[in-house]
Amino acid sequence: MAKSQQTFNKLEKEKKRLKKREDKRKKMEARKAAKEENGTDGIQFAYVDFNGNLVDTPPDPEDKIKVKADNIILGVPKKEDLPEVDPIRKGKVSFYDSSKGFGFIIDTEDQEKYFCHVSGLIDEITENDKVQFELEKGMKGLNAVRVKKV
Structure with a gap:
């Protein structure tokens, strides 16, 4: 009599894999049904508020701060720009x-x-x-x- 090539552990792993696949398929179908029911795709645009949080409302244009490109300094300030500190x-x-x-x-x-x-x-x-x-x-x-x- 020959032994089965498939062990109990292999069977359990295969069952888990199939169950995972089925759960994923069900979730996808539920999302599709909710989308058709509500008629939206979720948030179309995401904005960042002044605290760095994502929000769905656009920022107020009056709160915008204008910065001139000439005022932006890239790099490390030169030594002569630093204030003199008395070493003593x-x-x-x-x-x-x-x-x-x-x-x-x-x-x-x-x-x-x-x-x-x-x-x-x-x-x-x-x-x-x-x-x-x-x-x-x-x-x-x-x-x-x-x-x-x-």
């Missing part, structure tokens, strides 16, 4: 360990803490000294360099 900042030494040769300075403008190493000092500093410094990018963030007492 002022701050207060919050912690400094002279034996280890490092400390931290708190900027008076934005209250950020910056690392300071003994190699970036011009004058000797101690805790609670008012200093002026410049920032440089270090390995782990911005570092205070060229630190002077004020």
